Amino acid sequence: MAEWETVLxxxxxxxxxxxxxxxxIKEEIRKMNTRLDEAEDRIEKAEERILTTEDAVTEIIKLQIKLEDKLMDLESRTRRENIRIYGVPEAAERDSASMGDFVEKLLREGLALSQDELDIHIERAHRSLGPPPPSDAPPRSIVVKFLSFKTKELLLRKAWQKRGFTWNGKQVNLDHDYPPLILKKRREYADVRKILKEQQIPFQTLFPARLRVKYGDETKIYNTVVEATEDMSSRGYAVRVVKSPETALEHLKQLTWSRVRGGPGSGPANKRRDPAAGYKEKLRAFKRSSPTHKEN
Structure with missing residues (x-):
């Protein structure tokens, strides 16, 4: 009996x-659960701040795009009375009293305009900004601003009808004075226009940066070089397909994630079971039944 008492x-x-x-152990688990709840709450608040910031950045990017379009339209309107003259050698105007006098003389001679036919009112004229190019490089263009939009349109129409003109052995061409961004977009069609010329397919570059192509009885208008190259490739022309670059807005949408917790009271922390239940179930699996003793 003494041994049994000792064992008991x-x-x-x-x-x-x-x-x-x-x-x-229960106290440690309770503390860990408290820390987990605090961490989940802080993560949820951080997610809310990130999502709110992303929404704000998205609206700012959309507003920036609208403002850029308005700015482009405004800059284009300020250049409505302007033309650019390409192909005039550097320093060709040095013997004239001013650039305006030189341009007027150049246009009258090149387009065969008499003094009575058209009164050219040039407000100002100058070479495009930048240092003079090397001798083997194309000359800088001449920017001309007229007092009248009608005068500018009439001169451009005459120049396009003549497909430019020759002056002192040099080919001279006239065109609109496009803003740099529009000019860049129009130049993106260079490879497309080259192929169309080789195939003798009529085309026309429309404002601001669109391309109208006539395929037999069908007329197609492309708004971007991406549309043009994809459609021409599908028609069997050997053109390099241009992929649209990813915009900042598209990149932001790819990085945006969805909210994990639906709000206060709906997260996993509020659905957590009793902290003691977990280890009680595990200990119950290892619980040994009490030994039964038979009396002699």
């Missing part, structure tokens, strides 16, 4: 010791 005392001590350890 040891078991009671072991049980008390286990209860103390389990209490410590």
């Amino acid at each position: 005392q040891e078991l009671r001590g072991f049980r008390q010791e286990n209860n103390a350890h389990l209490g410590e």
Whole structure:
């Protein structure tokens, strides 16, 4: 009996010791759950701030695009009375009193305009900004601003009808004074226009940067070089297909994620089970049944 008493005392001590350890474990689990709740709350708030910031940045990008379009339209309107003259050698105007006098003389001679036929009112004229190019490079264009839009349109029409003119052995051409961005977009069609010329397909570059092509009885208008190259490639022309570059707005949409928690009270922290339930179930699996003793 004494041995049994000793065993029972040891078991009671072991049980008390286990209860103390389990209490410590429960306290640690409670603290960990508290820290997890705080971390989840902070992560949720950070997600909300990020999503709100992304929404604001998206609206700012959309507004920037609208403002850029308006700015482009405004700059184009300020250049409505302007033309650019290409092909005039550098320093060809040095013997004239001013660039305006030189341009007027050049246009009258090149387009065969008499003094009575058209009164050219040039407000100002100058070479395009930048240092003089090397001798083997194309000369800088001449920017001319007229007082009248009608005068500018009439001169351009005459120049286009004559397909430019020759002056001192040099081919001279006239064109609109496009803003740099529009000029860049129009130059993107260079390869397309080259192929169309080789195939003898009529085309026309429309304002601001569109291309009208006539395929037999069909007339097609392309708004971008991407549309032009994709359609021409599908028609069997040997043209390099241009891919549309990814915009900042498209890149932002790819990086945006969805909210994980639907809001306060709906997150996983509020659905967590009793912290003691987990380890109780595990300990129950290892619980041994008490030994049964038969009396002799």
